Amino acid sequence: MTLLEVNNLQTEFDTDRGTVKAVNGVDLSIAEGEIVGLVGESGSGKTVLAESILRSVEEPGEIVGGEILFKGESLMDRSGVEMRRLRGSAISIIFQDPMNSLNPTIRVGEQIAETIRLHQDVGESVSLPAEMKRKIIGAAKNSEAWKRAIEMLESVQIPEPSTRAFDFPHQFSGGMRQRAMIAMALSCEPDLLIADEPTTALDVTVQAQILEELERLKDAFDTSILLITHDLGVIAEVCHKVNVMYAGEIVERARTEELFTNPQHPYTQNLLKCLPRADSEEELHSIPGNVPDLIEMDFACPFAPRCPEAEEECFEMNPDFRQVGEEGHTAACLRRGPEERQI
The missing domain is CATH 3.40.50.300 (P-loop containing nucleotide triphosphate hydrolases)
Structure with a gap:
């Protein structure tokens, strides 16, 4: 489905x-x-x-x-x-830079717990800032959201999750921060x-x-x-x-x-x-040129200026998707597929 x-x-x-x-x-x-x-x-x-x-x-x-x-x-x-x-x-998202995605002033476990409070019915307030809530209400380690946060850290194989949950992001390695982001993204089972x-x-x-x-x-x-x-x-x-x-x-x-x-x-x-x-001693290949300026692009196929096979028609005709292999394999290229033009 x-x-x-x-x-x-x-x-x-x-x-x-x-x-x-x-x-x-x-x-x-x-x-x-x-x-x-x-x-x-x-x-x-x-x-x-x-x-x-x-x-x-x-x-x-x-x-x-x-x-x-x-x-x-x-x-x-x-x-x-x-x-x-x-x-x-x-729907959840994991960003490429966890250090900038995690709040450096809030403990990792609390950031995951806050996500759970926001998106799941655990009967806990979300009206106060996360860290303030922990100080006023008391260490949230007995709350349902905190317990689930520990479980999520454990699910992504963070060692000693009940202890590391009290750490700040800078106390995690790069790989552990990314695991924490995954735990946060999956905490509401998207x-x-x-x-x-x-x-x-x-x-x-x-x-x-x-x-x-x-x-x-x-x-x-x-x-x-x-x-x-x-x-x-x-x-x-x-x-x-x-x-x-x-x-x-x-x-x-x-x-x-x-x-x-x-x-x-x-x-x-x-x-x-x-x-x-x-297994190769050849120099690494690179694609000549750069991704085109998406404002000034005045040619039909966006790859035409960098393409070793491009001909005049490639700059003038929009390439439609064509079947180029097994079922579901399609490519937008005038030089491919059963309808390929002999340019």
């Missing part, structure tokens, strides 16, 4: 120089129990897409078109109050977890541990995951399906194994060439 369905989503930012089309007609779907990857270079629009799904895009950004269906119901019709209730309960670059700035050993943790917790909490990253290695590790994003658009989508064995869009092929290989 489809949990999330995004159709022709468009998010724009009005600036002094012009309009930035940060998300430009994106389609995306996530089924129950799936881990779906969203991969692309920095500046491709991945985080703006996540914020659009949560309807948390800040000004001057605005969703100007498309629809977002969650469990078959439109999120575009929800009021601001309804969306605030939905975020953190039915149906969908959006993980935005959850392994950035972590060493490879800790990255592997975090990915294993996400996969384990998906099954434990029956949660679907949208995993956002620029690292195809991360995608290969845990995702069932992958969407490749470039310059605000999805350019290829497929099952993960199919994408790695049969990449079709020139951008995807070049991304895969950039992956380092232990």
Whole structure:
């Protein structure tokens, strides 16, 4: 069953120089129990897409078109109050920088407990600031929210969770802070977890541990995951399906194994060439050029200026999605698929 369905989503930012089309007609779907990857270079629009799904895009950004269906119901019709209730309960997000996402002045356990108070009916007040409440009401270690916070820290394998819950974020290592963020995001057992670059700035050993943790917790909490990253290695590790994003658009989508064995869009092929290989002594590949300026882009295919296969028609005709492999494997490229033009 489809949990999330995004159709022709468009998010724009009005600036002094012009309009930035940060998300430009994106389609995306996530089924129950799936881990779906969203991969692309920095500046491709991945985080703006996540914020659009949560309807948390800040000004001057605005969703100007498309629809977002969650469990078959439109999120575009929800009021601001309804969306605030939905975020953190039915849909949660893990940000890429836990040090900036966690409040440095509040103990880690209390931050998780406060999330539980806000989104679950545990009969505890949320009208006072979290740390003040702990001081006035008494150490909340006997409250239901605090007990659940300890359980969540234990579920993400924080050692001695009942003790570490009293620590401040700076007393946690980078990997432990990310685990605490995962615990907070899953504390209300959401149906969908959006993980935005959850392994950035972590060493490879800790990255592997975090990915294993996400996969384990998906099954434990029956949660679907949208995993956002620029690292195809991360995608290969845990995702069932992958969407490749470039310059605000999805350019290829497929099952993960199919994408790695049969990449079709020139951008995807070049991304895969950039992956380092232990058995190769060749220099690392890089894609020439940069992600285009989304204000001044006046060519049909966003990748055309960097594409080694581009011809004149690629700059002039919008590439439609075409079947390029097994069922569900599609790419937006004039040079691919059964309808490929001989340019």
